[in-house]
Amino acid sequence: MADTARLAINLATIREQCGLAEAIPLCARMGIRAVAPWRDQIAATGLRETRRLLRDWGLEVSSVCRGGMFPAAERTERRQRIDDNRRAIEEAATLGAPCLVLVCGGLPPGSKDLEGARHMVEDGIAEILEDAASAGVRLGIEPLHPMYTADRSVIVTLAQALDICDGLGSRAPVGVVLDVYHLWWDPDLPRQIERAGSRILGFHLCDWLVPTRDLLLDRGMMGDGVIDIPRIRGLVEAQDYRGWQEVEIFSARDWWRRPPEEVLRICIERHARHC
Numbered sequence: 001m002a003d004t005a006r007l008a009i010n011l012a013t014i015r016e017q018c019g020l021a022e023a024i025p026l027c028a029r030m031g032i033r034a035v036a037p038w039r040d041q042i043a044a045t046g047l048r049e050t051r052r053l054l055r056d057w058g059l060e061v062s063s064v065c066r067g068g069m070f071p072a073a074e075r076t077e078r079r080q081r082i083d084d085n086r087r088a089i090e091e092a093a094t095l096g097a098p099c100l101v102l103v104c105g106g107l108p109p110g111s112k113d114l115e116g117a118r119h120m121v122e123d124g125i126a127e128i129l130e131d132a133a134s135a136g137v138r139l140g141i142e143p144l145h146p147m148y149t150a151d152r153s154v155i156v157t158l159a160q161a162l163d164i165c166d167g168l169g170s171r172a173p174v175g176v177v178l179d180v181y182h183l184w185w186d187p188d189l190p191r192q193i194e195r196a197g198s199r200i201l202g203f204h205l206c207d208w209l210v211p212t213r214d215l216l217l218d219r220g221m222m223g224d225g226v227i228d229i230p231r232i233r234g235l236v237e238a239q240d241y242r243g244w245q246e247v248e249i250f251s252a253r254d255w256w257r258r259p260p261e262e263v264l265r266i267c268i269e270r271h272a273r274h275c
């Protein structure tokens with residue numbers, strides 16, 4: 001059984017229905033103890049107001065989404081992205097988030113240089129390590145499903161993410177965020193979760209629908225798809241991970257069209273029964 005006290009809600013899950021001023025009180029009233037806001041949501045509400053809402057409603061922040069997006073064709077643009085990651089680290093620190101999720105970025109437009117883009121990711125993370133360390137925020141590399149390689153993340157397996165961590169040294173404030181949607185298919189997953197050990201900084205939940213009608217915005221509610229979530233949770237907990245279990249669903253055709261109270265109620269039920 002999933003530990004219901006560890007349930008967190010990634011606020012992308014109800015992003016189309018409500019902003020943070022509505023979502024934070026709603027989550028708190030429904031007994032949820034932690035949320036993960038996205039930076040565009042924080043910007044729309046204001047950083048200080050977001051912090052006030054979280055404090056007033058007694059919610060913790062499981063993570064802030066997201067930093068990353070390092071590869072770019074021009075050096076000046078790569079620098080701008082580094083600067084933007086520094087702002088993201090500050091925002092995460094202001095909100096007391098233990099972790100900034102990194103979606104590392106895809107190929108620069110027009111480029112076919114996958115290896116080069118991967119080096120840009122490694123260089124980008126290395127550039128912001130000190131900022132993260134002094135802010136007390138850890139950087140969580142989230143490998144994405146390989147279908148996003150071109151446009152969202154050239155880091156597509158847990159093994160790759162851990163290779164980057166290894167390259168940065170054991171003292172670097174960096175780890176990995178495991179999302180069942182991105183990793184469930186990987187035959188090497190059990191071995192890599194064991195390898196990750198104490199470097200697991202986050203655990204994201206949703207389900208893989210068959211058929212998937214949209215590459216980005218058709219994630220399923222836990223229990224509606226084909227991912228053996230309890231098995232993956234077991235592997236993660238075998239590494240002594242006791243952090244948040246964060247529900248993160250992008251669903252333009254279904255869950256974003258339902259009342260947020262209903263979505264959260266079903267998240268709570270499904271987390272207890274199917275995770």
Ligand code: ZN
Binds near residue numbers: 179204248
């Ligand atoms: Zn995720």
